[in-house]
Amino acid sequence: MESVLSSFSIPYSLGALLVALLGMFLLFGPYARWKQQQLQKKDSAYAQSKGWSYERLQEERNKKRSRAISSRLRKMILERDNHQCQQCGSRTDLTIDHIFPFSRGGGKEPNNLQMLCHRCNAKKSDAIL
Ligand SMILES: [Zn+2]
Secondary structure (H helix, E strand, C coil): CHHHHHHHHHHHHHHHHHHHHHHHHHHHHHHHHHHHHHHHHHHHHHHHHCCCCHHHHHHHHHCCCCCCCCHHHHHHHHHHCCCCCCCCCCCCCEEEEECCCHHHCCCCCHHHEEEEEHHHHHHHHHHHC
16 A cells, blocks of 8 residues: 555656646746836836837947946936935935936936935835846
8 A cells, every 4th residue: 555655656746846837837927927017118108208219218228338427417416306315315325326227228317317325225126126
């Protein structure tokens, strides 16, 4: 009796593994698609705000661009944002944040820049990933 059971145990665990994989696939597929759609919506909205086509945004993203922000621009954004983090109001550890991410083609126009403290900036990049 015992030998019959143990000979069944391998196919059984393989079956369980397949069911688990199928379950993950079924759950993850729609989630990944949804996530992709969210990103595309944000991309389109940004492209539209610049009067660009979606293709133009993709070109821009692939270009070699400098991330550096001049001290003059930095000062301008700091003053506009009242030397405060735009999320929590902190006045320390301020950095310049691209509202629409630089890595996705976001530019340095003042309305795409804001002051964020290090903590809020880190939280924001977690949310995007
Ligand atoms: Zn903050």
